[in-house]
Amino acid sequence: MEERSGGSDASRPRGRRPGPSTTRESILEAARQRFALDGFRGATVRAIATDAGVDPALVIQSFGSKDKLFGAVLSISFETLSEIADAFSGPAEGIGERVARTYLTIWQNEPSDAEALRAMLRSAIDNNQANAQLREFIESRVTEDVDRSARDEDAAAVRISLAASMLVGVTIGREILSVSFLADERTDTIVAMLAPALQEVLAPASHRL
């Protein structure tokens, strides 16, 4: 008969774990400092790797990309960043509904990501350094999305930025100001109202004629 594990958890040493997670933490800490010092655009994976005392390949292996590393610094999960990117980069048909539902569902179902997004937004509005980091991150993401899909070249970056801004506004109304008409409403209702609006911005009917 096995002994029950009972109170033995309490005797485990707390604090930093040894091994791979220490490397991960060193990279995160170096990235946090580099992004703050050089901005999102200026901070290179090479400089972050040097500061952390590791090979640049290990940074990419651990975090996937500079975008994902920035997400990790902000405590936004890899999955959440990928879901948002995928919603924007899919086919034009249904893009409004897809983007609205993906974004609002994260706010509803992923409280830790929602908290990180809220903190990012507050500090970006309040603090010039965080503001520049977020601006450069958005510009870089938008440029990447435009390269991926590429129809309607000139205006596409403006349209993606406009849609992203509208979503940020909905978050401010619903989650930060908590305007009752938005905060008390079911996510499905907001998605249904928002989807045709985002569709008009991201894939306007006039372009489909």
Place this chain on the structure above:
Amino acid sequence: MEERSGGSDASRPRGRRPGPSTTRESILEAARQRFALDGFRGATVRAIATDAGVDPALVIQSFGSKDKLFGAVLSISFETLSEIADAFSGPAEGIGERVARTYLTIWQNEPSDAEALRAMLRSAIDNNQANAQLREFIESRVTEDVDRSARDEDAAAVRISLAASMLVGVTIGREILSVSFLADERTDTIVAMLAPALQEVLAPASHRL
């Protein structure tokens, strides 16, 4: 031959001017404190008048309404508040274009109102007291707009709040984060992209079938 007024301006006493503007300033100061203490909803014109030592009728005569008084406390002009209200309360046809153009034009042409709106937004995101004041102000304005137009009753308050949130988001992207794709674009281009989206939110095509 009249003497030129030359340097005589410099000899005018500075500071508080006597007469009506002192009453106006007393009302404004009382309102600023009441709104902070009791919130937008809780602060009554009667309480503000009592604090300022004037008759409630004089408060209304001087500022028009509690909404306008709140605008004055925030240094947003009477004209700007009226323009925004009128854009939302007109006919369904063209409401998206009208609201988008009115709002973005204020940001472009009225730098002092834009500065006041920016300050209001920053403090509402940053500070719980300012947050509650702005939330209550928006809820009160939305309720008034719904009473005025009244088609599509239940959803109308949600739709107006959603449109207002989207506009706030555009401001964050364009004026606060200054995302280049939005900040460098002409207002007309942004209005053209935003108008059909606001139209879908405020007067959806599906309701017009």
